[in-house]
Amino acid sequence: MSTKDLFATRTSRMKASEIRELLKLLDQPGIISFAGGIPDPTLFPADEFAAAFQRALAPDSRALALQYSVSEGYLPLREWLVDHMRQIGVECGVENVLITSGSQQALDYLGKLYLSPGDTALVGWPTYLGALAAFNAYEPRFDRLHVNGNQGEPEYAAAAGEGAVKFAYLSPDFANPTGETVDLRGREDLLDLADDLNCAVIEDGAYQALRYNGEPIPPVLALELARKGSIEDCRTVYCGSFSKTLSPGLRVGWVVAAKPVISQLVLMKQAADLHSATINQMAVNDVARACFDTHIPKLRRVYGARRDTMLGALQRHMPDGVEWTRPEGGMFIWVTLPKGVNGADLLEKALETVKVAFVPGQAFFPDATGSNTIRLSFSNSDEDTIREGIRRLGDVLRA
Amino acid sequence: MSTKDLFATRTSRMKASEIRELLKLLDQPGIISFAGGIPDPTLFPADEFAAAFQRALAPDSRALALQYSVSEGYLPLREWLVDHMRQIGVECGVENVLITSGSQQALDYLGKLYLSPGDTALVGWPTYLGALAAFNAYEPRFDRLHVNGNQGEPEYAAAAGEGAVKFAYLSPDFANPTGETVDLRGREDLLDLADDLNCAVIEDGAYQALRYNGEPIPPVLALELARKGSIEDCRTVYCGSFSKTLSPGLRVGWVVAAKPVISQLVLMKQAADLHSATINQMAVNDVARACFDTHIPKLRRVYGARRDTMLGALQRHMPDGVEWTRPEGGMFIWVTLPKGVNGADLLEKALETVKVAFVPGQAFFPDATGSNTIRLSFSNSDEDTIREGIRRLGDVLRA
Known part of the structure; x- marks a missing residue:
């Protein structure tokens, strides 16, 4: 293997493996995960896709499709x-x-x-x-x-x-x-x-x-x-x-x-x-x-309500000194913890004590600074779960 | 853009564009194409795929599938x-x-x-x-x-x-x-x-x-x-x-x-x-x-017969001084033309006069030698078409 690839791999390995290990958590029972930046699969237009794949594989288009x-x-x-x-x-x-x-x-x-x-x-x-x-x-x-x-x-x-x-x-x-x-x-x-x-x-x-x-x-x-x-x-x-x-x-x-x-x-x-x-x-x-034009408004309603719920829960449960963004869209809220509180340590503790997952923010910085930040995703949890998860996170932070 | 990419692109552009231009020929009506190394789409297990995609998008697996x-x-x-x-x-x-x-x-x-x-x-x-x-x-x-x-x-x-x-x-x-x-x-x-x-x-x-x-x-x-x-x-x-x-x-x-x-x-x-x-x-x-185990024998029968037909037609129609491989499988026969006959020139002439396409062999050599070679694919033409195409190719070569 060439030196460049060893280098490139080394620099990406740590971050990749962090995320990979985290993704594995999603499969554990009982975990409330705000980790993955993934859409809610119940919102996929699956019936439409089933019909579309069937059409693509109809006799007159299957040769093209495959x-x-x-x-x-x-x-x-x-x-x-x-x-x-x-x-x-x-x-x-x-x-x-x-x-x-x-x-x-x-x-x-x-x-x-x-x-x-x-x-x-x-x-x-x-x-x-x-x-x-x-x-x-x-x-x-x-x-x-x-x-x-x-x-x-x-x-x-x-x-x-x-x-x-x-x-x-x-x-x-x-x-x-x-x-x-x-x-x-x-x-x-x-x-x-x-x-x-x-x-x-x-x-x-x-x-x-x-x-x-x-x-x-x-x-x-x-x-x-x-x-x-x-x-x-x-x-x-x-x-x-x-x-x-x-x-x-x-x-x-x-x-x-x-x-x-x-x-x-x-x-x-x-x-x-x-x-x-x-x-x-x-x-x-x-x-x-x-x-597409009818599906997007549906996503906006559901994800928008989840964002509102998470913002409200953060307001209710976060101790003083914790700050967060108020996004107008997307899937993420970014939380800045008080100085000296380490996001990776918090993840370890949150998983152990209250079974809540998220992504420590450090991996998103090219120079691995930002150790007191975490990323929360609200896209793939229902509103009750969001309220419960943020409440638990607040408990851990106050402990 | 970096120098390396300009270089890499320059070296691959010529060959890529040759193939790309050739692939466009497949859509022209009346062309007998031995050019693309592509499977015969009528042999795809399309019914099986239609059923498989339907199963993947059934209610219990669609969240995973998408x-x-x-x-x-x-x-x-x-x-x-x-x-x-x-x-x-x-x-x-x-x-x-x-x-x-x-x-x-x-x-x-x-x-x-x-x-x-x-x-x-x-x-x-x-x-x-x-x-x-x-x-x-x-x-x-x-x-x-x-x-x-x-x-x-x-x-x-x-x-x-x-x-x-x-x-x-x-x-x-x-x-x-x-x-x-x-x-x-x-x-x-x-x-x-x-x-x-x-x-x-x-x-x-x-x-x-x-x-x-x-x-x-x-x-x-x-x-x-x-x-x-x-x-x-x-x-x-x-x-x-x-x-x-x-x-x-x-x-x-x-x-x-x-x-x-x-x-x-x-x-x-x-x-x-x-x-x-x-x-x-x-x-x-x-x-x-x-x-898979029942489909492969079917492919072997069809493609094997096409290979035999192409080999037979080459034997019948190629003039002296033309040589070719006798593959035991795959999709291709490799033809070496008499020295001095250029495969790219032959393609131009074959397209113009008898509407037969193939790939000039030069592009497959890292040093762009092999100008007197061509690649014939037998996988996507029926046996009559193969016989007719090789007959026409023989005519062009003798002309």
């Missing part, structure tokens, strides 16, 4: 995505859309496309763990991307001169892990910064559709389009996913970008896995056309 | 694969099996695991184009792996001293593109060579199940196991695929290797796409258990 396909993805789905992107402010053509196996794959390919060892990637501090893992394989250094998070003036650090900045990565709406949203001013400032640094922007829209209150803010790519007039002049690469809206298990996501970027990604995908599963793309296309 | 899953893959499918591998001579446990999105993804991950820029990969000359594309992303140099191909003494070139040899890649049974098989002696010699060079062996078993005549030869991994006693002491990594047997469109393949290799690949997969689609793994598991 056969090799093109690397760009299933054309009708890419056409639906062109419409979908237009609805959120992004005018593009099918040639600007690539289907990926979840947006996680897009992050891997974008790391491969942009990063050489020693290059700089700007990321949030904290940021999505899976983005760090995907980029780590290409051995960048990480520098801190300051975004306002709706809390006053944005402040950006230019990267130190140690490695060219290749991109800024962010999830502007209800980010994993903080739940925070970058406001309009923050997005515009980010575009200024990217122009100054001549770097790409990787916009992770995984949670974009899941807004529970407040006005939608245009995607960074939509704002750049408004400035530049054509997607071909944009440096922002938008990564979308059906994982949080229709189903994560089908592994269908997408990338929208200028044609030269898409062309490079298509070649990468062809070399890396040929194409995403044909039948899954057909089924997602079918279900998206049948019920 | 939800996130573990990176290692769906356990019951890995258990089936342990049985399957035992039947072809490889004793291993589920912890030695990783599910990938087709064996193409395994090749990408193995490139990422083993190769740093300048390292040497030993490959056939010619070899599978998709392997070259996958490995190229990690900027190796390629050196020639000599295997006997059943034609006398094996002869191996030790790699020149320019870069450490990290692995030897081969598809020992009915390889793409030549259709040739490495005999027992060749496989044993390869294991000696790998021990001498202290490098891995990547065994691509994509066509392993599709033998039409002759006795099966144990996989390289089975032979190494016989030498070393435990898979944990083996350097061979076996890559399997359901693409040629059940369905390519579902993108389900697997890797079998020693636990430390699997652990590294699991971490890579987690960072790169989290996991392969859950429902597809469930469906493949279901269909494999229901009919």
